[in-house]
Amino acid sequence: MGTAAQYTLEENEDGRTVLRLAGPYLLSNLSQIDSELRKLDAEYDAVDLADVTEIDTVGAWFACQLARKNSVEVINASERAERLIDAVGDSHGDTPIDAPRLPLFQRVSESMGTKIFNAGYGVRDVVGFMGQVLLGFAALARHPRRFRYRALISQIEKVGVNSLPIIGLMSFLIGIVIAQQGAVQLQAFGAESLTVNLVGRITLRELGVLMTAIMVAGRSGSAFAAQIGTMKLTEEIDAMRTIGIAPVEALVIPRILACVFMMVLLGFYASIMSIIGGAVIADLMLDIPFWTFLYRIQEVVPTYDLWVGLIKAPVFGLIIALSGCYQGMQVHGNSEEVGQRTTKAVVQAIFTVIVLDAFFAVFFTKVGWG
Structure with missing residues (x-):
């Protein structure tokens, strides 16, 4: 498969269309395939990482974006890939990203206490x-x-x-x-x-x-x-x-x-x-x-x-x-x-x-x- 990032659209045994990624998905070589995948209009049911040889944080984020595009899941990810995918966000992107916020009464009390001490x-x-x-x-x-x-x-x-x-x-x-x-x-x-x-x-x-x-x-x-x-x-x-x-x-x-x-x-x-x-x-x-x-x-x-x-x-x-x-x-x-x-x-x-x-x-x- 060489050192270039590749992809193919295949139909697996279950009859589902799978976007299969192959090769190293690293920051250094994703630019070669990024524009092609962004323009990809085909429908697929999953993103398969079984043939991915190496992956970093950018590659995991890229795979998540491909999965979110068609609201599908990432399958056959290695242990390293799963850790990176968990770090950058789940495959559906449904988890809300909110800053922790204390209850109103506690915020007001904390603010007043800070002002008094100051x-x-x-x-x-x-x-x-x-x-x-x-x-x-x-x-x-x-x-x-x-x-x-x-x-x-x-x-x-x-x-x-x-x-x-x-x-x-x-x-x-x-x-x-x-x-x-x-x-x-x-x-x-x-x-x-x-x-x-x-x-x-x-x-x-x-x-x-x-x-x-x-x-x-x-x-x-x-x-x-x-x-x-x-x-x-x-x-x-x-x-x-x-x-x-x-x-x-x-x-x-x-x-x-x-x-x-x-x-x-x-x-x-x-x-x-x-x-x-x-x-x-x-x-x-x-x-x-x-x-x-x-x-x-x-x-x-x-x-x-x-x-x-x-x-x-x-x-x-x-x-x-x-x-x-x-x-x-x-x-x-x-x-x-x-x-x-x-x-x-x-x-x-x-x-x-x-x-x-x-x-x-x-x-x-x-x-x-x-």
Whole structure:
């Protein structure tokens, strides 16, 4: 029979038509006969492997496919052929191939348990990271010369100076929206002049610093996570530890100080731009002169409204910087982790800022700054 795979259609003693395979049915020589058997339209009642001299996994799979084609069985297979056929599937292909799946209640319980344990590990990691930051500040207090002033100036530029245009434009437009919508509602009561109070108090107390925090979280918090995460992935942070440089002192602390300091200035800047936007729309729609609007702001807005915004700003900046740096330090495994951790940093920072803003609102109301 040689070394080539062959086949014949024969009628056996029972009067059944049999597709008889012969020779070696191996990966190396099946290409010679594959196209012929695929085009075979004849009907047969069984696939006979009695004359097959050698067979491998591909040959067994090929025999199974020929049997499935006419929904017949494989006969006269050797012990090796039977093992391979059992491994690649039965001759009829009726066995369902499904991944094992636990009952719904068990899956839900397992998922909830995993999330709870992960939350516990997350709290442990956050506490550990906070401890590293505090130790880094203590070390710099003992050795001030180790502080990286150039890194701080660079982060101040990236967090604050470079974000002035987008935050200024956003705040200006928010002031316009507040003044326009507030004036429309107040006109029903003949109290358009109270638009000054509305714009001044809501921007200085809430929206100025809150919208700035959201913008900084999306812009700088994500950058912190991506930069540190990439350095962690490329083992630059491990290299820093090897040569005796503390990553927390070199990477985390300058970013925290820059974000805390610049959030105060950016929050105040955003409030001023919102007030200017309200003054512009008031001049155009309400016949309140621009400078009169600004003078009225000083009269109707209490000083503590300004302090409320200035107190909240550094807290929000601290949350944003810690979230971004923490998520960046947690990156490991592959580059996909960088994107996931960056997303987590932004979401966690914005969520925490909004929750803290609600607590601040209640607190300042209780102390008489409402």
